[in-house]
Amino acid sequence: MEHPPPPESAWDPGPIPPEPEPPRGPDHPIRLVVTDDRRRSRLTVFFRLLLAIPHLIWYFLWSIATVVVVVIGWFIALFTGRMPEGLHGFVARYVRYGTHLFAYLTLAANPFPGFAGDPGYPIDVEIDGPERQSRWKTAFRLLLAVPALVIEATLLGLPGAGSGGSGAGGQEAGGEDAVIGIGIAFLVAFFAWFACLVRGRMPHGFRHLNAYALRYYAQTYGYLFLLTDRYPFTGPFDVPDPEPPPPAPIRIAIDDDLRRSRLTVLLRLPLAFPHLVWLGLWSVAAVLAALLNWLVTLAVGRSPAALHRFLAAFLRYQTHVYAFLSLVANPFPGFTGTAGSYPVDLEIDGPHRQHRLVTLFRTVLAIPAWFLALSLFGLLFAVAIFGWFVSLALGRMPEGLRDAGAFVLRYAAQANGYGFHLLTDRYPYSGPADRRLAPPDAEAEPPPPLPPLPPEPPPSGLAPA
């Protein structure tokens, strides 16, 4: 079904130039397709939760039917090694519909979605037809899906299954039993709600981040509900996004081979103790330096080179330690935050002019970024826990988990570099586009055409290949 164009209204912003052809997601049987232009109707944004009530009721009823269908399909797939076409189509529609609904709820898309889960929504999923599935993976699907469900709960929430997410509690939505656990995407939606009302446009990073959460939702429930036996891919860097990311003065550089030493993985937490002590001591000096930096930057409109260097080294060191602790990187880091000394490193540009007004209100402006960074640490925690078990067993960190962790570290570094250390006045970019982030001087030239996405790496979740 073709989706009707969104109605124009007095709250809509002016015309937006056409976007380039959006890249498609990786070669997973469940792929995200993003054609959203980030325009938002202020009126529907204002009433978004209320407008979604009929959908939430419908989603709840459809969920019950889907569970029944999946149980039947599970028995059939266990014997035949394949979901029957009809059941597969029913569940695929349900997953697609869920993606549309949550895209609408989290402001990742603008138009009111249809009730049938038809393709064509601005945030959509393509789902391949039924394929042969490993009977073992089918038999233990619920158990195998637990890590993915935990990560999904952190990213989006546990739709229709009680409170979950990153500790934000539950939000009653559409009936006593239809409770939605709140994840990172809903926190993003909360901040985006204000931004959309003011600007009539969804901030780029917010839409990109929520697209990541929605893709993970679709792949997780597709896996749980037997649409595929391919494990959800946790890596955020290949989430399709029609626009290039903005330039960033603080970027992450990853030069990690995914190998992990089992012994240092086993002892990772106590091994990090000396670093945590040193980080704590250094933090005291960093607070004083940041305060001084704020005063000087406010006065002269630029961070002094010495302070900038000191704070950049601290931020880099903090990232090294967190990367080590959360298994995003393998080797024991040095204690000085030297650039280029660690496989998961920060590239931090030198001092540049900063807007004095932005500097004056920096702490207040940074509050949403800090909240989001705090919330993303829930994802980093999940990465560390699951990564610990997998690395201990395989001596290798799954690429998806590593990249998800690296994304969190980059965002946290940008949030701190912006709000606390005043290394830049460029607001942190919340989208997971780290492989494409460019330094600000790239602004002078038009962005180069996007490189083709790399081929899908082998499944890197917890399930056996």
Add this chain to the structure above:
Amino acid sequence: MPRRSAGLLLLAAALVAAAVGWAIAAALLWDTGVPDDLRLPDLDSGDYFTAAELEEARSYESVIRLFYLGSLVAGLLVLVVYAKVGLRFVRESAAGPIGTGMLLAMLGLGLVWLTLLPFGILELWWQRRHDLTEAGYADVVVGGWLALGVEFAGISLAILIVMGLARPLPRLWWIPGAAAFVGLAALGAFVYPYLGGGEPLRDPVLVEAAERFEQEDDLPDVPIEVAEVSAYTTAPNAQAAGLGPSRRVILWDTILDGRFEDDELVFVIGHELGHHESAHLPKALAWYALFAFPGAWLIALATRRRGGMREPAAVPVALLVLVGLQLLASPAFTAISRNMEREADWIALDVTEDPDAGRDLFEGFSTALLADPDPPSWTTPILQTHPAILDRIAMVEAWEERNGR
């Protein structure tokens, strides 16, 4: 005389002078207030304990000793292997030489911890079986894990000091290094009582006894505190802690739970104040210094083939040498400790003038801790930091005889 021979002679003279100085200092530190001519009577444990008590204590301790020996051998083996192959973990570090040295030291300790963990769990099982602790297995593993983190932070500091000094002073780092460790030990001893967070002792009988000791017997006036440990153990204990203004007597709440009479607790307070009276903690620090300097020198010698302590490669060897030296020195350490405990017991007898209380206390300790009152003699040099219970009772008897009681 050739220059080389003169140098060797000078070195030999310096070594002899150091050895003589060491011996004089050790003799001065060894001296106690226990009469030199005191002869302990030969006692029979059957006169003080029932056959069942002796059997239970001996059976309990024999297994504990087995665990100890097993863990000792396993730990040493791990360190020997680690000294040979530990170098391969250098590739797990992105830090500089000192950071890499820290990593290697921590991994060595971590491997020993992992090796000893099963022995620790077995020992806990054995203690639980004898109702000596209420700690759970998870508490021990998780607590041990966190304690390992603190240990790692400590060893990292030690490596920072050693390697930091070994870079500018590759052959002489051990002199300022040992001095730094003695300073750190003194700092730790000073700060320790402030970290415990015990409550002041409120029992009027015990408080009054402590005041009497201070006023009539010139024992030092130090605060007496009660530490809550009953959540982890049922073992009764007390300790003297602190230096100068931080001096404290710390009674575990397990010793105040009714198993011991007031006169026995007064004896305990006399014993702990005796430690402070005889300056045992400063003396222990001085002993530590006497061992730290030659120990650090031996480590410096042993690690030269791996480039000395400025190189991370030397760290696994240094760990093995350190543990080996500690093992070799353990007869001396335990002897020094027993010597101090004997002196504190003697002071307690002098100030309380209550040998019955002392005898009852030691008998009670044996029952409560399931301590073998007369352990095999081979355990004395490596395990016995206190005199055997029967020897402590013998000292009570000797005091009685000497004072005409």
